[in-house]
Amino acid sequence: MNWYRHNRLYTLVLVLVLLFGVLIEIQNPVRDSLRAGTRSVAAVAWVAVHGMGNTIDRYGGLSSRAKLATENQKLREEIARLESLSLHNDILRSENATLRGMFSLRAAYPEGIAAPVLSNPSASPYSTFVIGSGTEEGIKAGAYVVSAPRVAIGRIVEADAHTALVGLFSAPDKETEVMIGKVRTMYRGKGDGNGIVVVPRGAAVALGDAAVLSGRPFAIGFVGIIQSKPEDAETTVLVRVPANLPSLSFVYIIPE
């Protein structure tokens, strides 16, 4: 009897899970609200942790109380002038330096928008990450996400009011048409910022060549390893994203 009751319970839960799947799959306002609300709540946690991380980095990590008191006394005596700078200004300066790096992108693409990265790309099992700008800031699905001048790492796949989801080109089994030199081929993502392309044996592909999006001035990676066997008619090329994805703090969004 117990077994029968448990089986009915699992069946009921399975039905609820499948209904949840249908709700997520079909475009509807409930799904959009649920996702936007979840990301908004998560954004609060991400921003709070980023702030705490900056604080820990600023003061050189966790220390004992006595050690901090001694260090504080030393700093007060030796660098009295620097004590007038607030922690908030230091963090703003650090963010400012990152944004200044984006300025060169701004010059090239004035229509673009700089957006903060909220979630760690390695936290998602689907090669996606969340940014802190959305439709209210002018972000639309399909826009290119650029981490450095002429290097695109993904596209906006979904945009809420104040957050958006970025899908990486290197997502597992995602295919993107690229050009490597004069060779047109399909880039297939393998996750973790890597992907492979297969080109005809003898194609003019060399280490360091850029894999450029077809019809767009953006590279999505650079040739890292070329694997070729004499008996094969094709050559397998490993393409790497030239960005340390977990360390990204800002990205630049360029409309499609």
Place this chain on the structure above:
Amino acid sequence: MIRAFIVGLSFASVLFAPPWLPLIGAGMLTVRFRAWEVIALGALIDLLYVPPGGFFGIPIPATLTAFILLAGFEPIRRKLLV
């Protein structure tokens, strides 16, 4: 107490840690308990990160994985943990 700790750690790791950490947490919970909160854990992952069109065509892979873990470990829970 332990259950609450693992649940809290798993939910926090969804936001900040690689995906294998919440997976291990879910596994530990479902082996020991009939932990329905694991399904909520999977749903959170899917609500936050799954792209439109799903992952390999599956709209809620993490939620389904959580359910499979929960239901799949039921015989183990009954046999080993009387």
